[in-house]
Amino acid sequence: MTFADRQSWKDVREEIRSRILDSTYRPGDKLPRDHDLALELKCARSTVQRAMSSLADAGIIERKRKGGTIIKLDPVTRATINIPITKVEIEARGLKYRHHLITSAVTKAPLSISARFGIADLNSAVRVKALHMAAGRPYVLEDRWISLETVPEFRGVDLSNISANEWLVRNRPYSRCNVQIYAELIMKKEANLMEVPEGSAMLILERTTWIGDEPITHVKATHTVDYRLITNG
Amino acid sequence: MTFADRQSWKDVREEIRSRILDSTYRPGDKLPRDHDLALELKCARSTVQRAMSSLADAGIIERKRKGGTIIKLDPVTRATINIPITKVEIEARGLKYRHHLITSAVTKAPLSISARFGIADLNSAVRVKALHMAAGRPYVLEDRWISLETVPEFRGVDLSNISANEWLVRNRPYSRCNVQIYAELIMKKEANLMEVPEGSAMLILERTTWIGDEPITHVKATHTVDYRLITNG
DNA sequence: TGTTAAAATAAGTAAGTACATAATTTTGTC
């Protein structure tokens, strides 16, 4: 196969990929050197390089200096999830968004939260509980901790107008983020808020963000019962 | 800031990122042209280009030909989840892996499965139910459909030696994959297999894979109660 | 004024070259 006219590094990537799919190259095999592939496919080595590093990012191949390129024996499925701002997500579905503040209090964070941030003690924090509504129905229940040590100006934010979620995203970009996803049985109090039966299975997303090593916020988001995280990879 | 010695596109990326973090550039702002940034940072435009396309991949900025580069107003949190082969995952934890075949039967797929594959009817498929054990305890319960139309040779596979999971990964690479994640209450039969109380909240991962447009497999994987998907982004 | 065509612009892609870096292989020495 040659790429007479409009070739691109993506074409090269797909060519390599198709050779993996049709078993020209098999798991564990060593691929030809970039240089040789460039000759064969009649393109520059930099184009092969671009294609290869993309495949390496995707977890399909493994590259080592001097060692060459091999097809991974145990490829992982690598899927990317997009977690939008809740308001944006709801409005993208064409539903009316509303945000209801439940409680907001300045307090010391418990050890479990400090541990999540990877610090010894978070003495000054705001805990915000809020409900995001889509078309009048509960959509996401969030239980959030915001570090006042890192974000002191959060004290003055009026949460009746803007959700903590939105304010933080627009005012405090983060440099690092950790996400944990799990299932949990909902308890009575939360069940009432979410308008679901007690003991329903809920999908929980916990997100923790930092700027550098400074904690910004930790949020436990409980999603509607029928919520599905959908990814493409 | 200049990069006297060892500069790289990653340094440029971090420089741009830090300018976003310290509000030199704010959401909605237009960034300087690649060319000007290259002059300022004393590097080639291709280096800026590489840094920028990485930031665009991460969902932080948006680039348009002629339009230039802007900081996204509503950045999404983009997290990558790695879904390894179950056996590899368990062994990576230092636990003993065992695989227990529950049922395996050739049958016609129900409409719900065909729909997932995006085809009208899947007439010839294998349905495999199996339990992956870690250190003697149930770890993942999988309910899998394999298209015999796409993978006829699966008929002859002896599932007492190798899990369908592993056989497929090693023999039938896919070109497209869809993942759905949700929470579900476990029912009696499955609860017994997983050795958990009936009505526990389980994290479910459903994966569907294709080669081109041809369906390969669809699997519903029910994870242990305390399972957490952890990502970094 | 509105509609269309042309020009300008900024990112996208690619080629080719040069040098850096991490591993491996070969060679040299005891």
Place this chain on the structure above:
DNA sequence: GACAAAATTATGTACTTACTTATTTTAACA
């Protein structure tokens, strides 16, 4: 034969130049 130093090798990164393409701006025209 064991070990360390040196040469080799394949990928990693960067620079320069050239050309392409999508989109906006401007200009021309009805």
